Amino acid sequence: MSSRPDSRDGLRAEPSAELARELDRFGAVTARAEFRETLRHHFVGGAAERPRRAAQPPSQVPAAARRQSWRWRLVGGSLAAAAALLVYIALFTTAYGGLRVNGELVARRVGPAELQRRLASAETIRTGSQPVRVRLGDAVLIEMEAESELDLTRARLASQAGPLILEGKAGRFRVATGPAFAGTVGKLSFHAPFARIEVTGTVFGVDIEAAGTCVCCTQGSVVVNCPLGLWGPHEVGCDKSGLAGDGGFENLTRMDPEHERGLRRLQTYAW
Amino acid sequence: MDTPADPARAGGAPSDDAFQDLAPQERERLRARDPEALELFYLRYFDRVYGYVRRLLREEHLAEDVTQEIFMHIHRSLPSYDPGRDLRPWVFTIATNKIRDHWRSRGHRDGLRESAVEEGAGDSYAVSPHRGPTEILEANEVSDLVGRAIDGMPEIMRTTLVLRYFEGLSFAEIGRIVERNETAVRKRYSRALEELRKALGKVLDVGKG
Numbered sequence: 254m255s256s257r258p259d260s261r262d263g264l265r266a267e268p269s270a271e272l273a274r275e276l277d278r279f280g281a282v283t284a285r286a287e288f289r290e291t292l293r294h295h296f297v298g299g300a301a302e303r304p305r306r307a308a309q310p311p312s313q314v315p316a317a318a319r320r321q322s323w324r325w326r327l328v329g330g331s332l333a334a335a336a337a338l339l340v341y342i343a344l345f346t347t348a349y350g351g352l353r354v355n356g357e358l359v360a361r362r363v364g365p366a367e368l369q370r371r372l373a374s375a376e377t378i379r380t381g382s383q384p385v386r387v388r389l390g391d392a393v394l395i396e397m398e399a400e401s402e403l404d405l406t407r408a409r410l411a412s413q414a415g416p417l418i419l420e421g422k423a424g425r426f427r428v429a430t431g432p433a434f435a436g437t438v439g440k441l442s443f444h445a446p447f448a449r450i451e452v453t454g455t456v457f458g459v460d461i462e463a464a465g466t467c468v469c470c471t472q473g474s475v476v477v478n479c480p481l482g483l484w485g486p487h488e489v490g491c492d493k494s495g496l497a498g499d500g501g502f503e504n505l506t507r508m509d510p511e512h513e514r515g516l517r518r519l520q521t522y523a524w
Numbered sequence: 525m526d527t528p529a530d531p532a533r534a535g536g537a538p539s540d541d542a543f544q545d546l547a548p549q550e551r552e553r554l555r556a557r558d559p560e561a562l563e564l565f566y567l568r569y570f571d572r573v574y575g576y577v578r579r580l581l582r583e584e585h586l587a588e589d590v591t592q593e594i595f596m597h598i599h600r601s602l603p604s605y606d607p608g609r610d611l612r613p614w615v616f617t618i619a620t621n622k623i624r625d626h627w628r629s630r631g632h633r634d635g636l637r638e639s640a641v642e643e644g645a646g647d648s649y650a651v652s653p654h655r656g657p658t659e660i661l662e663a664n665e666v667s668d669l670v671g672r673a674i675d676g677m678p679e680i681m682r683t684t685l686v687l688r689y690f691e692g693l694s695f696a697e698i699g700r701i702v703e704r705n706e707t708a709v710r711k712r713y714s715r716a717l718e719e720l721r722k723a724l725g726k727v728l729d730v731g732k733g
Contacts, residue, residue, distance in 0.1 A: 267717075268689070268720070269721070272717065272720060272721055272724065275670055275724060276670060276690075276720070279579070279670035279671060280575065280579055280689075282575050282578040282579065282587075284570070284571070284574045284578075284587075284588070285584070285588070288591075289570060289574075292566075292570070292591070292592055292595055293563075293566050293570070295596075296562060296566050296595045296596075296599055297559055297562045297563045298559075
């Protein structure tokens, strides 16, 4: 069919014998038997559908193709990992500085409204690195500083009658009674390691420290008793403070400025 | 200095003389997609088409993909094939177009080669003819040098070389496939051989010595 003309017009029409030898060596290629058979089957048997190329052993897949494959796998894996991380952060990582309500960490997915609902019905609250404010209806507002722990006796509150007992285990607290306090709770008792504070409607603060329990009041008055009945009662009036410790109760001449600042701020709370 | 190659050379490349195309009646049956004719066509053409693709693309998995595309295209196009015409140029035109599609899909690197061809500036190829002995030794295989030299050629020169040398097509047939006149194809083939000779110059000299 084709001819192999000799050199014409000064052009080299055929390679030299040496070059032809190298070209033949280069040109010796053989297809994989699997590929040949797969394609034959589809070509002769009807090429309506595109055949799938017979898979090659990994060692025969060219390095460039392997790199490409790994590149896509890497991209896909990274995207999947990023998505999983976002889901994990959204659903499982804690927010609110590691706040625990009834012993359980509050996750990031919990919104502020849901958080308030949980806090209002909580029996135990332990703050982490952030303070938290707990509002019990219009009756009581409690501010807990970071690293504070509080137990709330819910049974009495649920019946909307009788005293509410708050038991401060550690940390700093500020408590304000609200407009519904008299009609619902009526009486609030705050238990601290060295002091039992009875409240009938006021704004006061309790700071549990190594030296004792500091009680400050900026509105109304509170009565402080020894939990063991060893001393008391002592009244802490408006803008007064006292320290309950191992040696009994001591009226302080001057309210701690930091304690006072927190209480004044709480007084501005709009019910 | 060079001696003419033996026309009846042996080797992996298919010999033009050994190739027997389908007879006219077989081509008629092929056009009708008769299974026996398809089988015969496949047996006659698979190695040629695959070899052609493989020599131009070099990578096995690419060659398989493109070969598959070619045979699927042929199967689809058989009803439009004119049995009165030679089958081989028709097949290699399809194959060449598929390979060209592949090269063009690979981005501007091959595009640069094409533009070099169009502008007639095909003298600067990837493989330098001034290779040192160390570099040649590092190439490890002479056939790798051949492959790299062919890779470094402009697209049309590569196609012409492979169609002419390995597939044994005439310059006129190649001209129709690559859409150039016969003289232009002959020149490109000659230049391709010259480039190969330069690229392999030291190796060939060693072989002769």
